[in-house]
Amino acid sequence: MIETYPFVLPGIPFDLNRLAPNLNPRSVRNHYYNIYGNYFKRLNEMISANENLYCLKDKTIKEILTVPWEIPTEHRTDVMHLAGGIYNHYVYFKCIGRTGDALPTAKVRCWLNEHFGSVENFKNTFLQAAKKVNGSGWVWLVKTHDGRAAIALSRNHETPLTHGVMPILCCDVWEHAYFCNFNTEREKYIRSFFGVVNWKAVEANLMG
Numbered sequence: 614m615i616e617t618y619p620f621v622l623p624g625i626p627f628d629l630n631r632l633a634p635n636l637n638p639r640s641v642r643n644h645y646y647n648i649y650g651n652y653f654k655r656l657n658e659m660i661s662a663n664e665n666l667y668c669l670k671d672k673t674i675k676e677i678l679t680v681p682w683e684i685p686t687e688h689r690t691d692v693m694h695l696a697g698g699i700y701n702h703y704v705y706f707k708c709i710g711r712t713g714d715a716l717p718t719a720k721v722r723c724w725l726n727e728h729f730g731s732v733e734n735f736k737n738t739f740l741q742a743a744k745k746v747n748g749s750g751w752v753w754l755v756k757t758h759d760g761r762a763a764i765a766l767s768r769n770h771e772t773p774l775t776h777g778v779m780p781i782l783c784c785d786v787w788e789h790a791y792f793c794n795f796n797t798e799r800e801k802y803i804r805s806f807f808g809v810v811n812w813k814a815v816e817a818n819l820m821g
Contacts (some may be wrong), residue, residue: 615673615674615699615700615703616673617670617671617672617673618660618669618670618672618757619656619657619661620653620656620657620673620674620699621653622649622650622653624644625642625645625706625710626707626710626711626787627706627709627811629636629641629642629712631710631711632698632709632710632809633723635805635806635808635809636709636794636795636805636806636809637793638670639731640793641693641709644710644785644790645702645706649698649699649702649706649791649811650697652699652702653699654694655695656692656695656699659688659691659692659695663685663688665685665688666684666685666688666692668683669683669684669692672690674696674699674700674703675700675774677692677693678693678697678700678772678774678775679775679798680725681693681775682701682726693770693771694769694770695770697769697770697771697772698770700772700774701767701770701772701783701785702785704780704782704783704818705751705783705784705785707811707814707818708782708783708810708811708814708815708818709809709810709811710809711808711809711810711812713810714768715808716732716812716814717732717812717816718812718815718816720816720819720820721812721815721816721819722764724819725762727762728761728762728763729762735750735754735806737763738764738801739754739764739784739803740800740804742764742766743784743786743799743800743803744799744800744803745766746766746768746786747768748768749768749769749786749787749788750766750767750768750769750771750786750787751766751767751770751771751772751783751784751785751786751787752764752765752766752783752784752817753765753766753767753773753780753781753782753783754780754782754783754804755773755778755779755780755781756778756779756781756819758778758804762781763778765778769820779818779821780818781815781818781819782810782815782818784797784803784806786802786803790802802810
């Protein structure tokens with residue numbers, strides 16, 4: 614996970630060309646460096662410019678998001694938005710760029726079958742949930758306290774971390790993630806997204 618301040622945008626963790634034809638490599642590159650990267654720039658600038666935020670310098674992004682009460686009240690909303698933008702994109706980009714089988718790994722498939730009945734049922738549930746996000750947000754596959762699989766939605770850059778569940782997979786449904794290639798066809802985008810999921814990374818999140 615991203616280390617402490619100053620927060621540095623990591624390199625793209627996959628070969629962009631592997632995304633075609635499901636996602637446009639050029640659009641994903643722009644999303645990664647210009648949108649995702651901008652959250653790093655803005656959060657670093659905010660902390661640097663405000664001495665009362667220096668207390669965050671020794672915390673990772675994940676730690677900042679899980680202790681919001683330690684963020685000064687006057688900056689809390691902005692910090693949580695920017696840190697959430699970094700964390701959510703981190704999970705999203707970590708879980709795409711498929712390098713192997715288009716099907717979930719055996720462990721992931723068993724877990725999904727247990728809680729959704731089948732992988733296809735999971736995908737359909739995930740898709741239907743994504744269509745319900747009004748405006749900007751995210752759809753998540755999470756693991757609950759008792760190890761169950763569940764679908765969660767978050768608005769803007771809110772994150773399931775603040776609810777104490779473990780993010781396993783997420784899809785960015787802000788329009789910047791898909792409008793250039795899919796216009797307003799969010800369903801088509803979600804179906805294409807499943808064509809590039811890196812199930813080995815999803816398994817790593819599940820086992821972590």
